[in-house]
Amino acid sequence: MGGVILTTSKDQSQELPAEGFQYHHAERGYVMMTYWIPEEPCMLPSNPSHQVGVGGFVINDKNEVLVVQEKHFTPSLSGLWKIPTGFIHEFLRQTQSEEIFTGIVREVQEETGIDTEFVEVMIAFRHVHDVAFQKSDLFFVCLLRPLSKQIMVDDLEIQNAKWMPLVEFVWSNL
Incomplete structure (x- = not known):
């Protein structure tokens, strides 16, 4: 075989x-x-069929979470505050794949201007089949430590960003 x-x-x-x-x-x-x-069922694996998404749970020393509102959203999500999210780049600078820990630091910086340090992949992740391009979606929530405080919103993707008290963030998402 x-x-x-x-x-x-x-x-x-x-x-x-x-x-x-x-x-x-x-x-x-x-x-x-x-x-x-030979002429038997093929045992070669199929084409990689997933994309990797990440979310940054950035919490500061005041127990505030960095949250954003997307600029482009479905009407049912109007007014929703969420953690910064994005996708891991398959090829970074055309030579090297991006890792989860570097990708989430990049995404948070791009969307909010906040510099962060990766701490760990939190216990939260999900896997869903047949999302964009009929690919599976793996999504990891990562804990990040902020290295800066001043928010600078990316006008292309983000409508608004702020530091929200953790208790308020939890209650707003129940």
Whole structure:
């Protein structure tokens, strides 16, 4: 039992052998095809099928949580205060994948201007199937320590941001 995995740039994909090979997946810069040997069910894993989202639970020494209101939202979420969130970049600077701990620090800084230090992935995470692009979504909530206090809102994504007392934040989300 075995398989052949053939990867080539999109520019050269027309020259791939078609006999016996099947398309596995295509990404921005390449196409991958597979050929399973022998004539039994293929045991090669399918294309990675997830995206990784992160949320930053930033709490300061006054027991206040950094919260934001999204600029673009569905009407049912109008007025909702939530923790800063975003997606981990698959390729950072086209050479290296971003990790959860660097991605959430970047997201919080981009949305609020607050510099933070990663502490830990909290016990809260979720997994949902068939979200955007029919991919599964993994979402991790990370605890961050603020290194700055002055909020500077990103006008592209965020409508408003503030430090909210933890008790108020908990009650507003029940």
